[in-house]
Amino acid sequence: MALLQIAEPGQSAAPHEHKLAIGIDLGTTNSLVATVQSGEAKTLTALDGTVMLPSVVRYHQNDIEVGAQAQQTSAQDPTNTLISVKRFLGKTQQEIEQRYGQLPYEFVKTDSGLAINTVAGPISPVQASAEILKTLRIRAEQSLGGDDDLQGAVITVPAYFDDAQRQSTKDAADLAGLKVLRLLNEPTAAAVAYGLDSGQEGIIAVYDLGGGTFDISILRLHQGVFEVLATGGDSSLGGDDFDSVLVDVFKSQTNIHDLNAHELRLFINKAKACKEALSSYESVNVKLELREQSHTVTISRDEFAQLVMPLVKTTLRACRRAVKDAGVSNEEILQIVMVGGSTRMPVIREQVEAFFAKQPLTSIDPDRVVAIGAAIQADILVGNKPDSDMLLLDVLPLSLGLETMGGLVEKIIPRNTTIPVAKAQEFTTFKDGQTAMSLHVLQGERELVDDCRSLAKFSLKGIPPMAAGAAHIRVTFKVDADGLLSVSAMEKSTGVQADIQVKPSFGLSDDQVAQMLKESMSNAKEDIQARMLKEQQVEALRVLEALEVSLATDSALLNEQELAQLREQMTLLASAKEQAQSPDEIKNAIERVDAASSEFASRRMDISIKQALQGQSVDEV
Amino acid sequence: MRYFELFDVPVDYNVDLIKVNQQYLELQRVVHPDRFAGKGEREKLLAVQKTAEINDALAVLKHPVKRAEYMLGERGIDIRAEQQTLQDPMFLMQQMELREALEELPQSDDVEGAIEQFEQQVKTLDIEFSQQLAELLSSDSENDLHQAADNIRKLKFVYKLRDELARIEDSIFD
Numbered sequence: 001m002a003l004l005q006i007a008e009p010g011q012s013a014a015p016h017e018h019k020l021a022i023g024i025d026l027g028t029t030n031s032l033v034a035t036v037q038s039g040e041a042k043t044l045t046a047l048d049g050t051v052m053l054p055s056v057v058r059y060h061q062n063d064i065e066v067g068a069q070a071q072q073t074s075a076q077d078p079t080n081t082l083i084s085v086k087r088f089l090g091k092t093q094q095e096i097e098q099r100y101g102q103l104p105y106e107f108v109k110t111d112s113g114l115a116i117n118t119v120a121g122p123i124s125p126v127q128a129s130a131e132i133l134k135t136l137r138i139r140a141e142q143s144l145g146g147d148d149d150l151q152g153a154v155i156t157v158p159a160y161f162d163d164a165q166r167q168s169t170k171d172a173a174d175l176a177g178l179k180v181l182r183l184l185n186e187p188t189a190a191a192v193a194y195g196l197d198s199g200q201e202g203i204i205a206v207y208d209l210g211g212g213t214f215d216i217s218i219l220r221l222h223q224g225v226f227e228v229l230a231t232g233g234d235s236s237l238g239g240d241d242f243d244s245v246l247v248d249v250f251k252s253q254t255n256i257h258d259l260n261a262h263e264l265r266l267f268i269n270k271a272k273a274c275k276e277a278l279s280s281y282e283s284v285n286v287k288l289e290l291r292e293q294s295h296t297v298t299i300s301r302d303e304f305a306q307l308v309m310p311l312v313k314t315t316l317r318a319c320r321r322a323v324k325d326a327g328v329s330n331e332e333i334l335q336i337v338m339v340g341g342s343t344r345m346p347v348i349r350e351q352v353e354a355f356f357a358k359q360p361l362t363s364i365d366p367d368r369v370v371a372i373g374a375a376i377q378a379d380i381l382v383g384n385k386p387d388s389d390m391l392l393l394d395v396l397p398l399s400l401g402l403e404t405m406g407g408l409v410e411k412i413i414p415r416n417t418t419i420p421v422a423k424a425q426e427f428t429t430f431k432d433g434q435t436a437m438s439l440h441v442l443q444g445e446r447e448l449v450d451d452c453r454s455l456a457k458f459s460l461k462g463i464p465p466m467a468a469g470a471a472h473i474r475v476t477f478k479v480d481a482d483g484l485l486s487v488s489a490m491e492k493s494t495g496v497q498a499d500i501q502v503k504p505s506f507g508l509s510d511d512q513v514a515q516m517l518k519e520s521m522s523n524a525k526e527d528i529q530a531r532m533l534k535e536q537q538v539e540a541l542r543v544l545e546a547l548e549v550s551l552a553t554d555s556a557l558l559n560e561q562e563l564a565q566l567r568e569q570m571t572l573l574a575s576a577k578e579q580a581q582s583p584d585e586i587k588n589a590i591e592r593v594d595a596a597s598s599e600f601a602s603r604r605m606d607i608s609i610k611q612a613l614q615g616q617s618v619d620e621v
Numbered sequence: 622m623r624y625f626e627l628f629d630v631p632v633d634y635n636v637d638l639i640k641v642n643q644q645y646l647e648l649q650r651v652v653h654p655d656r657f658a659g660k661g662e663r664e665k666l667l668a669v670q671k672t673a674e675i676n677d678a679l680a681v682l683k684h685p686v687k688r689a690e691y692m693l694g695e696r697g698i699d700i701r702a703e704q705q706t707l708q709d710p711m712f713l714m715q716q717m718e719l720r721e722a723l724e725e726l727p728q729s730d731d732v733e734g735a736i737e738q739f740e741q742q743v744k745t746l747d748i749e750f751s752q753q754l755a756e757l758l759s760s761d762s763e764n765d766l767h768q769a770a771d772n773i774r775k776l777k778f779v780y781k782l783r784d785e786l787a788r789i790e791d792s793i794f795d
Contacts, residue, residue, distance in 0.1 A: 181658055225646050321791070381658040391646075391653055417680065420654060422673040480669055481654045546660045594661040601664040605671060608651040613629045613644060 019151045021181065021382040022140045023189070023374025026133060026155055026169065028086040028212030028238055029341065030367065031055050033136040034375035035144065036384070041193070041372045044143045052367060053135060055211075057082045057128045059118040066135040078104035078265040080118045084240055087212040088114065088125040089172075090164030099236050101244070104261035126172045133176035149538055152179035154378040156370050158213040159185035160233035160397045162443045163455050163485045170484070177531075181381045183482040186210070187217035188228060188392055189373030190339040193364055195221050202334040203229075205323070207352055207360065208370075209315065210340035212238035216319045218326035218333070224389030230325035230416045231397050232318040237311065239275070239342035245307050246271035246299070254288055254295045263290055278304050279344045305347040312351050319355060325416050336360040341367050393418055396479055398453075403440035407449045412477055415445065419483060424476045426492075433465040437473065441487065460489045464496055529583070536586035540577040543590055544570060547597060550604060557603045569596040622695050624678040634692060634755040636682055645679050685751055686780055689773045692758050693766065700770050707774045716778050719743075723785055727793055736790060743783050750776045 022035045022044075030052040034043045043051045050068070058070035058081040074081040082105075088096055093107045093114055106117040115122035133155070141150060155178070157169050166183055173180045187206035195204070201221050208215040215233040219226055247267045251257050259267060270286050277284045283300040323330060336352060338360045343349065352360050364372070380388050395416045401409040402425070413423050429437065437460045444452030463471050472492040479485050490496070547570060555563060569592050576589040622632040628644040630637055650656070652671040657664050681687045690701050707713065722739065729735040750772050757769035 182655070222646065225649070227646075324787070381655060383659045389650070391650055391655065393649060393653070418676045420669045420673045421676050422670070423677075478669070478673070481672075542659055543661050590661070594663045597661060598663040598667075601661070601667055605652060605667060609648060609671075612647040612651045 019382040019384055020140075020144050020149065021151050021153065021375075021378035021384070022136075023154045023184075023371050023376070023378045024133065024136055024156065024178075025186070025189075025368075025371035025374060026086065026129065026157075026172075027055055027370075028084050028210055028240065029055055030211070031132050031136060032368065032371045033140050034368070034371040035140065036375050036379035041375045041379075043368050043371055044140055046139055047142075053132065053139075055084065055086065055132050057085070057123075057131045059120040059123060061119050064120070064131055066131050075262055075265045075269060078261040079106065080120075081265075082116060082118070082123065082125075082128045084212055085125040085128045087236060087238075087240065088116075089129065089168040090162065090166075091125075100240075102259070102264060104264050126168050127175065129169070129172035130175035133173055133178055137176055137178055149534075150179075151382045151538075151542075152181040152378065154182045154184050154189075154374040154381065155180055156184050156186045156189050156374050157483075158208070158210070158233065158235050159187050159215040159217050159228075159231040159394075160213065160235045161483075162235070162398055162453050163400075163483070164443075164453065165235060166483050170482070179535075180482075181378055183484070184374055184377055184392070185215070185217065185228070185231070185394055185483075186370045187215050187231070187337075187339065188219070188226060188394055189371075189377065190337055190369045191217070191219050191221070191226050192373035192376050192390070192392070193369045194335075194337050194361065195226060200334065203326075203328055203332050204335045204337060205319070205333050205356065206337045206339060207315070207319070207343065208233075208339035209342040209348060210238050211342065212236065212240050214238060214315050214318065216315070216322045218322050218328060225391045225393065227393045228395045228418075229328065230322045231395055232322035232325065233397075234314065234318060237314060239272075239340075241311055242275055242308050242342065242345070243268055243271040245311070246274055246304070249299065249307070250286070250288060250295075250297055253297045254290075256291070266290065274299060275304070275345070279346060301346065308345075308347060312347060315348075316351060316355050319352075330356055333358065337369075338362050339366050339369055394481070394483070395419060396421065396483060398443045399445055400455075400477060400479070400485065401442050401444075401452070402475075403442060403449050408447060409442050409444070409449055409452055413479065419479045420481050422476060422478045424474050427473045427475060428469050429463065429466065429471045429473075430468055432468050434468070434471070435463045435465055436461045437463065439475065439487075441477075441485070455485065456487075458487055458489075462496060463491050464494050466493075532583040533580070533586070536580075536583040536590070537577050540573055540586050540590055543593060544574060544577075547593070550600070554600075554604050554607070557607065558600055562599065566593075566596045566600065569593045622692070624682055624691060627675065627678050628682070632692070634689060634751075634758045636688065638683065641679065641682055645675065648675050685747075685754075686773060686776050689754050689758065689769070689776070693769055693773065696766060698766055698770055700773065707771065707778075709771070709775070712775055712778075716782075719782060720785075723782065723789065726786075726789055732793060736786070739786060743779060743786065746779045747776070747783075750779065 020035070022033050024033050025031060032043055032052055034041055045051050046053065053067045054071040056067065056071040056074065058065040058073065058077060070081055074083060087100065091114065093109070096107070108115050108117050108122050110122050110124070112124060115124045137150070153173065155169060155173055157166055169183060170180055187208045190206050190208060191204060203218065203220050206217045206219065213233070213235050214237045215231065217231045218229045220229055250267050250271065267288070270288060274284050274286045278299070278301050283298060286297045286299065288295045288297065333356060336356050336358055338349070338352070343366050349360060377392065379385060380390055396413060396419050397415060399411045399415045400413045401411040404410045412425055413421055427437065439458045439460065440449070441455045441458065442449060442452040443455050446452050460473060463473065473489055474492050475487060475489045477485060477487055558566065573589040573593045576586050580586045625632045628641045630640055630644070649672065652668055652675060654665055654668040654672060657668040681691050694701060719742070726732065726735050726739065754769060754772050754776070757765045757772060760766065
């Protein structure tokens with residue numbers, strides 16, 4: 001093993017094989033992309049030199065504008081300019097209207113869920129998010145240049161995002177043509193950026209208040225391991241809500257309450273500017289010109305602080321619960337890391353400092369810190385740093401449960417369980433000859449189904465007919481490292497695998513994503529076949545390279561025959577990669593290599609587990 | 622006792638949690654799916670399964686009730702899904718009194734002091750049952766194991782009290 005890893009610290013083993021990987025912070029207000037170059041993480045700029053891409057998408061009949069230009073014209077074209085769509089991911093119209101009140105959009109229901117009517121037709125929050133991601137992908141490809149392909153991206157999500165919101169983010173990445181290496185929680189990404197910088201050990205808290213979401217995470221840093229102990233927050237509380245407090249003030253001061261879409265966007269934009277100005281000035285005059293009148297509203301920093309105090313208190317309550325869930329005390333917390341543009345507000349800094357009795361850290365730009373952490377993780381995931389000790393252990397933010405009799409929720413996996421996690425639960429039939437059963441999966445902390453978020457309804461079919469109570473159906477819930485849920489079910493006595501029909505309550509089915517992807521490609525006149533072929537070729541190369549590395553050290557784990565079989569499949573894959581005309585041919589060859597190497601993989605894992613334990617006991621002697 | 626073996630620690634209710642945590646991190650370093658990001662699908666799947674198993678083992682060993690239930694289950698007495706209730710009038714009476722005291726807590730003159738005192742009571746009970754458990758679970762006698770089962774049931778009551786106290790605390794200070 002050591003032979004392969006001779007390299008200077010901080011350098012990859014083979015610098016010329018540096019793989020391109022990016023980290024993307026898909027924010028409510030702004031989005032940005034970063035990468036690691038020559039061992040240093042940096043944010044990438046657009047052609048005009050800006051780093052931040054306003055998360056604003058304006059739809060024209062035959063064109064789409066993303067970023068600053070779309071933002072500047074938002075008050076002129078409010079209904080076609082989609083702003084802060086991250087808040088709408090994985091939500092229903094009712095939830096959005098209840099939560100955010102008046103918005104300048106016309107919501108419609110489509111086959112693929114909620115959409116907003118624009119001149120370009122109904123656009124889902126996933127599609128709009130995909131446009132933002134696509135813009136960043138193109139920025140990265142242009143500025144990184146070269147012939148190398150982008151290997152993938154780490155995309156950050158609020159830690160408190162539920163399964164529907166995470167799945168929507170992943171769908172958006174697929175639509176944008178990005179391979180997702182990992183969905184990474186924003187506070188964890190920030191901790192990585194800070195932790196690696198300071199080399200500190202111990203417990204830290206990350207307070208992350210963005211444009212539309214709030215997260216608090218408590219982490220333990222120990223020898224490169226970032227272990228999330230607890231997380232909490234509110235995935236629909238952010239800077240936008242502070243703006244909306246000011247919008248209400250404007251409304252009452254001007255005595256104009258029946259705003260149209262243009263006026264509402266004007267008020268929101270003025271509110272945002274006023275809020276930002278209050279971070280530097282004690283008092284701000286806001287001029288509102290509408291309906292041929294001019295109004296001036298004056299707001300002082302103290303007044304503003306008082307108005308938003310209920311919002312600030314909400315975040316502090318979440319902090320208290322997270323600290324408690326983590327099983328630590330405020331005194332044990334070494335540092336408070338501030339993330340997100342909204343933490344620039346003096347009232348936030350003061351209140352957080354008072355709560356933790358410690359001055360929060362703001363040394364890295366709160367707007368960039370998340371993207372930088374994501375880039376560092378992406379760099380490691382594609383294998384640019386084989387010596388890295390870094391490991392991120394994250395948790396499930398909200399409990400997962402099933403609906404039981406009487407509209408109650410039975411928790412299967414409690415919140416703050418370290419992921420990945422798998423839990424099985426047994427159910428039985430309650431009627432003779434019953435062959436189907438339906439399950440309702442929910443996420444949330446409350447006891448009633450109506451108070452939790454509905455994730456999916458599953459029907460288990462093909463249960464062998466038996467007497468009531470005789471069939472034992474084992475339902476397994478799996479949450480992967482991205483925090484995404486999958487469910488499988490089996491009847492135990494017969495071993496019959498029950499069919500599962502997944503009906504996502506929110507988001508898109510795989511087929512819908514594939515369909516949208518096809519449509520978007522044909523619009524852009526990209527050759528989908530060529531693109532998929534290319535993707536499979538990259539994948540094949542990756543699989544072969546990874547196996548060669550493993551075989552170089554551990555081929556002794558296989559006997560001659562096994563080794564020969566594996567080698568044969570690898571040779572077949574190598575030639576398929578060069579000669580195949582269809583992506584499926586390569587895909588099948590990859591699957592055969594996978595099958596031929598599965599025993600090898602399992603033995604390697606057993607050996608490394610043994611070594612890990614022995615290494616530990618040797619250290620202690 | 623697979624979970625104990627997994628972390629290479631002796632089978633004992635008084636488990637060395639510091640050692641378990643150390644071993645846990647060492648194991649995660651080699652099995653976590655992020656270590657397999659560039660590998661084949663099967664290897665990734667295997668990594669997810671192993672990691673989930675290790676995470677589950679840690680959760681069980683860390684939690685006093687789950688740990689006891691697991692140890693008892695491995696010795697043939699599975700009470701994890703039981704509906705059976707406890708037959709101990711004295712204990713149940715005491716629990717009822719504690720519950721009543723808990724409900725009156727928010728109205729007390731010195732709420733924080735009352736909470737602290739209640740916490741102390743719960744802690745004393747916790748220690749009492751846990752200490753007995755360690756002995757009972759290391760015994761070979763069938764009778765002792767059934768005694769252990771009863772102890773676990775009592776411990777569950779104690780943990781419920783603790784959760785309830787936390788909930789009340791939350792509602793007071795929110």
